[in-house]
Structures are given as structure tokens and as C-alpha cells.
Amino acid sequence: MCLLATWWILWKERNARVFEGKARSPYWIYVKLIAAVISWARSLLLFRFVIAFDLWEGWAIICKEGVSKVKIIQSWYPPSDGQMKLNFDGSSLGNPGESGIGGLCRNDKGEVLWAYSGPIGVADSNEAEVRAVHSGIKYLDRSAFDKIIVERDSLNVIRWLSGEASPPWRFLPFFEEIEDLVHGSSIVFDHVRRSANAEADSLAMGGVLGQL
Template sequence: MATLWVLWSERNNRLFEGRSNSPYYLYIKVVVLSISWARAMPMFKFISAFDLWAGWKVVCNSHVSVPRISQQWVKPPVGFSKLNFDGSSLGNPGPAGIGGVLRNSEGEVVKAFSGPLGVADSTEAELRAAYQGFLVLGRERLAHSLVEGDSVNVIRWLKGSVSPPWRFLRIFDEIKDLSVGCSVDFLHVRRSANDIADRLAKEGVVNQSLELFDYLPP
């Protein structure tokens, strides 16, 4: 089903928009979509996106449950970059910060960021972190990217699966504007796979201003 959907979308892109994607990108798109659908099934709901990514062919052909395994960050496929973002709020609402890191397929840091928001709740902090992440993606002009966050709701909103609450519509629309022309797939991950972005967000709470790095700050 995922393959048919991706091929249909690609056909429409070529026919009506005059643009096309590489076969390798289409393959990755099928895998990501299959993982998203698999995680909606009861037998796979406790399996991380990382575990499904690592053995998706076996899992998708399985008829038995698979033990839960701790998740960790994994490099994106060749030709892709990966953005991890997170927001932190001390008090919810309270003093808040954002953080994120963009890495290439070798796991090398392309750009990292950390900065304060003032007073905000955790959901707004997550969205602000995603916004800053897309600013970074736009500046780096990367072809294909995976975007990971540990907020289920924010990832659902970014995917378009569910509409965000009205109070977040403005920042959400700003993120959508930044994503125009970007080839991006969104994945929800556990905090253990988002630990660097989480640390940068917590450090951002006490920073004086937004900081951008070409390396991972100690």
C-alpha cells in the first residue's frame, strides 16, 4: 500500500508540478511511510521507529509481537540529513528554551542551536524549536531531510495528521511556510533518541540569546 501511495504521489508530482524525485528517495519514502503505518498497529505500538527502521522488512512480514528495545539515535540514509529538535519549559508554563542539531549521513554535525524563549509552555517551546530547525534547514539548502522530535502531538501536527489548537496556528503556519520546497519526513522518537536536542533545549533556558554552532557544544 505504501509503495502504491508513493508511486501515485510521484506520478502527480511529475504530471502536474513538473518535478521528480530519485528512485532512492522514493524507496526511503516507502520505508518511512511503512514505519508510520506499522506503528499505528497494536502489535507494533511498543516498537520504536529506530527498531522498525533497522529491520522493517522482517517486522512488516511478522505475525507475532516483537520485544520492546531501547531506542537510540541512528544515522540517516546516504543522501539525507537528520534534524532533531526539542523544547524545554521549567514550570510549564515557565522559563523556556529551544535546542536542536542537524547531522549528515555520517553522523557529523552540520549545525546546532540553543536559545531562550522567555516564558512559554512545553508545547510552544517544541514548536519554536521546530521553527528554528526549519530556518537552519533552509539556510543549509539540503535536498532530503528526516525531522525527529519526542512530542507526539507536535509530530502529528507537522505531518498533517491532526490540526493543532488555534493558539498554535500562527507558529504552525510559519513552519509550513518554511517547509515549502523542502523534501522532509517527520518521525516521532523517544527522548533517548533525542537526548542531544533535549540537552541543548535545557541549556537554552539559561542562555542570554540564541546561539548557533558548527559543532556540538560540550
């Protein structure tokens, strides 16, 4: 699969240079190559619960040793009756580097109520995470559900949101607005594993790739 993805991306780059006069940077080609492998791998049943970051991080393992070495862990579960879940993620290539955010809200049946994804320019991973949850909470319809659960696999951000730790001063305006938005609502912030945040991870990665 890695070899096929390499051939495909290089073939597209060759055609762009020959027929359109466009020449992308080696870094752009590298990112698109990994994005292609992620997309194709996740379309296979064997990779159903493997998220983009795990595949990115395990690039060499996948190419050299095959799928048996890739860690597959638990998936996302819907909330209880009358509740909704917001999963969010931020992604940064380079840290700092080109970054994106993404997230989605689902009801107790697992149905997607809405989702978001987009670029935020150059940022580090912490800023991407904070801006991702800030955007997600702004979209929430807090009157439609009894309880809201906000999930993310970044322990730092969840601790900042729950008040267990103080956020860096540069993020204080975001957290002050979040506090105002959730005031009077029944909302909890939970830390989950990466695989339980798979769709949000993909949306955040899509926000990054959309600007390259």
C-alpha cells in the same frame, strides 16, 4: 554523586554570598543542583544514552537505588545517504515557566552541520516545542540534501507537523510559516523515543539554564 553535587553547589553558593554579596533563590540552587547531576552523570559511560529529562524525572530513583534502576534505551541513528536529520526539543520549567529551545542538524555520517540553543522566556511545554521546530526549520538548507527527516519525541507536535491533527489556534502562525518554508521539499516528520533525541534535549535544557 548526588551528595557530592549538593556539597559542590552549596559551597559555590556560600562563596558567592560571602565574597560577592550575591544570594540566589532556593529554586535557582535546586535547578543548578539537578543540572550538575545531569552533567556529571551523562559524562559517565553508564549514562551515555540517558537523556537529561530521564535523569530529571528519575532523580529520586538515582539517589536512592543507583543506576541499575535507570532505563537505558536506544540511541540516535544517522539518516541514509544524501539525507539529513533535524532533531529539536523544547524545555519548560514549571509549564508554564522559564523555557528554552534547542536542536541540531546532522548528515548521513552523523556529523553535526549546525546546532542552536537559547531561551524564549516564560512559556508552556507545547509552545517551547513549536518554537523549537520553527527555529530549526528556518535554519535548514533544503537545497543541499535529497531528503530531510525531522525527529522529536513529542507525538503531539509531530502529528501537528505531519497534518495528522490540527494544532491549537495560537500556534497557527508558526505552522503557516513552516508550511511555506518546507513547500516543495522532500521532508518527513518522525516520532522517536526520548533517548534518540538526547542531544536536542540537552541543548533545550541549556537554553533554559542559560537564563537563570
